[in-house]
Amino acid sequence: AQSVAQPEDQVNVAEGNPLTVKCTYSVSGNPYLFWYVQYPNRGLQFLLKYITGDNLVKGSYGFEAEFNKSQTSFHLKKPSALVSDSALYFCAVRVQLYNNNDMRFGAGTRLTVKP
Amino acid sequence: DAMVIQNPRYQVTQFGKPVTLSCSQTLNHNVMYWYQQKSSQAPKLLFHYYDKDFNNEADTPDNFQSRRPNTSFCFLDIRSPGLGDAAMYLCATSSQGGTAYGYTFGSGTRLTVV
Numbered sequence: 001a002q003s004v005a006q007p008e009d010q011v012n013v014a015e016g017n018p019l020t021v022k023c024t025y026s027v028s029g030n031p032y033l034f035w036y037v038q039y040p041n042r043g044l045q046f047l048l049k050y051i052t053g054d055n056l057v058k059g060s061y062g063f064e065a066e067f068n069k070s071q072t073s074f075h076l077k078k079p080s081a082l083v084s085d086s087a088l089y090f091c092a093v094r095v096q097l098y099n100n101n102d103m104r105f106g107a108g109t110r111l112t113v114k115p
Numbered sequence: 116d117a118m119v120i121q122n123p124r125y126q127v128t129q130f131g132k133p134v135t136l137s138c139s140q141t142l143n144h145n146v147m148y149w150y151q152q153k154s155s156q157a158p159k160l161l162f163h164y165y166d167k168d169f170n171n172e173a174d175t176p177d178n179f180q181s182r183r184p185n186t187s188f189c190f191l192d193i194r195s196p197g198l199g200d201a202a203m204y205l206c207a208t209s210s211q212g213g214t215a216y217g218y219t220f221g222s223g224t225r226l227t228v229v
Binding site for chain 2: 036
């Protein structure tokens with residue numbers, strides 16, 4: 001089955017420190033990978049995606065993600081965390097179905113950035 | 116700005132009383148999705164419309180129905196809400212044509228069942 005896994009339920013970092021939110025994928029063929037962020041009582045907001053090309057993808061709010069084919073990973077990173085980055089982060093893979101494409105989400109990782 | 120709008124943001128309904136959540140989009144996307152999200156868990160796909168074609172997930176309860184009268188609007192009907200249906204309901208859209216496109220989500224409707 002095509003899926004993504006987020007091994008950490010919770011990540012805590014201090015403001016100003018680098019942050020990493022982990023994601024691994026299991027996909028046959030070429031993966032189409034996404035990161036979304038969700039703030040309290042809001043919908044999911046698109047951060048970035050990997051389709052093809054450079055393994056380092058840059059997205060919104062200073063976030064980036066590195067696609068690593070050998071490790072089947074797509075970790076989200078930011079060099080210097082902000083308190084306002086505290087939110088729920090979802091990794092997702094988009095798979096081709098018989099009549100459409102379907103987005104499969106990981107379980108989510110709650111990021112807390114402390115002042 | 117083109118966007119996906121969900122109304123209302125917060126909905127309180129009585130146990131067993133039918134309720135309808137709405138979603139509208141100005142993106143002219145031909146695919147619309149409804150997700151259920153409980154307690155900061157991963158969103159769970161309930162069903163989606165590919166143009167006018169309705170696609171139900173196998174484990175979506177019969178209590179949940181959907182209507183899409185035109186490209187711009189899609190409704191989620193819960194015929195007899197139970198306490199277990201309290202959740203955030205997310206509407207999303209995407210364009211056809213490939214896995215390279217992400218989804219655009221609305222802000223969600225938080226449903227409370229009393």
